[in-house]
Amino acid sequence: MTPIQQSLAVSGFVVGENGGMVWDTHAGFPIRALADGERTREAANWLASQIDGLDPAGIESNRWRETEWCLKEVDNYEAIREAIAGSQYNELSIVPTGFAIHICTPGLDKSTGVEFALEQRGIDPSRVIAVGDAANDIPMFELCGFAVAVNNEHDGVAEAADIITQQIGTSGTIEFLKQFIQAVEIP
Template sequence: MVPPLVLDIDGTLTRASGGIDPRVFEALPAWDAPVVLATGKAFPYPVALCHFLQIPERVIAEHGGVVYVDDEVRVTVDADRPRAAAEAFVDRGGDLGWGAADTVNRWRETEVAVSLDADESLLRSAAAEFGVDVVDTGYAYHLVTPGVEKGDGVRSAAETLGYDPADFVAVGDSENDVSTFEAVGESFAVANADDRARAAADHVTEGAHMDGTLEALASLR
């Protein structure tokens, strides 16, 4: 018997150079328990990854803002305040950093992502004005409504699937995975994880990125 999993994507299922590690396409479809992908990315991204992996579409997207399990989509918060903060940031000379098409945010339902090259001080000032949190995932700044966390999405997904959240094992790499680690029964931070994730995890792998994730999965078998 293997436990159900909650897996972050960026930094966890990816290569050091970026992009999905192709070993994911062997490891996850072969896992004999539910797999939930939990990410800060916009809702369509993890759904598409599940589709191409040919595993059930079970996702927590936008840091818990959207939960999709067993054909039920739960949008836990609206994006009015994050979008207002982003507009104020741009009006004051800031740049979201994704170009005119902005495919990073085009399909995002509950938050706004901003490039790490952005003026952080200006961004945090705009966020504070609208009562919005700034979450740094190491890949982007995310303007999120306070109280929205991946861990809440994990609890919701577990309930829908008929599990206790403590039945799950999580693997992640950044501060937005801390609430996930707190919700599950066992957690692994991969070696490239930031300080907050490492401190919150039950284990830190020797391997980084997908090497660390495969190391964690092997230990669970």
Template sequence: MAESPPLPPLAVDIDGTLTDDRRRLDHRVPSLLRKWADAAPVVVATGKALPYPVALCEFLGIPTTVVAENGGAAYVERTDELRFVGDRRAAEAVAEEYAAAGHSLGWGEVDLPNRWRETELAVSREQPLEPLEGIAARHGLEVVDTGFAYHVKSPDVDKAKGLTAVADALGIEVESFAAIGDSANDVGMLERARISYAVANADEAAREAADHVTDGTYGDGFIEAAERIRAGVD
């Protein structure tokens, strides 16, 4: 019987990819990622602030190797390297101007989505987009709609650059990765990877950037993509 091909390093988004439509982690994810991490690096790449993917790796029982804030933050446990890029001051200025225009970030007084954010700003999708885009542009930033929030970020920062930093720390080529995602903020990562999948619920930008689109949505799509990658399907 022919041997299975070696597993490539894997970069995977969280919301909409490892979760269902209510952002609940698919029950099959922990065991699959643990087994994968035993054979090859697994990078959790998200738009969320750094504590979220760090905690996910901790509870999954895999090495903490993460890209957060759409590439603005990256951490590699193996080398104990933490990297931040982006213009947090400009993001804070956007928040102040947006508030002065009468708009809220939409997260309530505690504002957990931004409480530990270091390089960008997250705004609820229930808030008006047009004034946010105008204010962001005046401060040299862009707005990316991930389907879960509007992210105000530096235009030269994305998950591909975050993944490149992680790959460099691990001593591997970023082009050796397989990548799975669902949103516009995954586009750079999907394009840089050797092979990439967008789950069926992905937005148009991610679908166009990926090499393949799964039949299944959300967690089903992730499992489908992972199985095809393990089987060596290009």
């Protein structure tokens, strides 16, 4: 999580791994893993025995993941979802995000991690702006007071957002921030 914070040049809290990790050491809080990802890793290995060609190692950043596991096979979402649903791992959530398929601990999503971090800081979620681009952002959108979608190609994202930017990804975030700064400037 440190490289993320450094690359963004932020000093506030960072929530990662679909809400599973909360990093707020600048405010004196310990790094918190809100789940144990061992079962998600086991499920990835089991899936590799069920689906030809599936790589259980998944995406490169898995080597640092503690609370979830991500698979590269984004085109195999339905096969992965169906296999998990009919298995001993059926309590796990399967979440497609466009760049990976996340195998997640049940009850853990971005809203869980954001809510945990906000409670540590004593911040009311209704005063927070959430920015996201995929279905895994929807619970966070529902928690926060205002939601910005920087991509609307995933089901439900546009409907859950208060506004949708014209640009996507980082460019969409910059577009929103420019509009926001202009809207709150004091004449």
